[in-house]
Amino acid sequence: AQSVAQPEDQVNVAEGNPLTVKCTYSVSGNPYLFWYVQYPNRGLQFLLKYITGDNLVKGSYGFEAEFNKSQTSFHLKKPSALVSDSALYFCAVRDIRTGANNLFFGTGTRLTVIP
Amino acid sequence: DADVTQTPRNRITKTGKRIMLECSQTKGHDRMYWYRQDPGLGLRLIYYSFDVKDINKGEISDGYSVSRQAQAKFSLSLESAIPNQTALYFCATSDWGQANTGELFFGEGSRLTVL
Numbered sequence: 685a686q687s688v689a690q691p692e693d694q695v696n697v698a699e700g701n702p703l704t705v706k707c708t709y710s711v712s713g714n715p716y717l718f719w720y721v722q723y724p725n726r727g728l729q730f731l732l733k734y735i736t737g738d739n740l741v742k743g744s745y746g747f748e749a750e751f752n753k754s755q756t757s758f759h760l761k762k763p764s765a766l767v768s769d770s771a772l773y774f775c776a777v778r779d780i781r782t783g784a785n786n787l788f789f790g791t792g793t794r795l796t797v798i799p
Numbered sequence: 800d801a802d803v804t805q806t807p808r809n810r811i812t813k814t815g816k817r818i819m820l821e822c823s824q825t826k827g828h829d830r831m832y833w834y835r836q837d838p839g840l841g842l843r844l845i846y847y848s849f850d851v852k853d854i855n856k857g858e859i860s861d862g863y864s865v866s867r868q869a870q871a872k873f874s875l876s877l878e879s880a881i882p883n884q885t886a887l888y889f890c891a892t893s894d895w896g897q898a899n900t901g902e903l904f905f906g907e908g909s910r911l912t913v914l
Contacts, residue, residue, distance in 0.1 A: 693839070
């Protein structure tokens with residue numbers, strides 16, 4: 685069965701400090717992993733994805749994520765946090781059970797960047 | 800104008816009433832989706848459609864129905880609303896090529912409250 689876990693409901697970080705939002709996954713076969721961000725009163729926006737290739741994936745707004753197969757993790761990172769990064773972040777895995785390529789989302793992590 | 804438009808953005812209704820949430824898109828995508836978002840539960844897939852003749856149930860379809868009136872329009876109905884259907888509902892789209900990599904484009908959400 686496909687699943688993703690976001691172990692932290694809330695992450696607080698000071699502006700200018702590096703940030704990490706954690707995600708672990710469980711899939712059958714090769715994982716297709718994604719990060720989305722949701723700003724207040726908005727829909728989700730795609731940030732980045734890992735399908736294959738380099739373990740370090742770069743995405744929008746200076747975010748990157750590191751795929752670690754041995755630890756089954758796909759943590760989202762940014763070297764220097766901005767107050768405008770405060771949002772709800774979702775990790776997702778492609779659901780291959782149905783063959784429909786649908787996304788299965790984690791429960792979300794709320795990131796607060798403190799000025 | 801938004802590429803994926805949801806109406807209404809907010810709705811308060813009473814138990815037992817029929818409610819329709821509408822979604823229209825200008826992206827020309829084949830695939831459309833309805834998700835619901837609940838605090839602490841992330842996003843869960845209700846229904847999805849690959850084209851106007853292809854409708855599929857997601858993980859939580861009970862109590863909901865959908866209609867794909869045209870490639871650009873996908874509506875979600877609650878035939879007899881109940882309080883535990885109070886949630887934030889999102890419509891999303893993707894096209895065939897992008898579906899293979901999982902990128903979804905979301906509307907801004909419809910907040911439904913059932914009293």
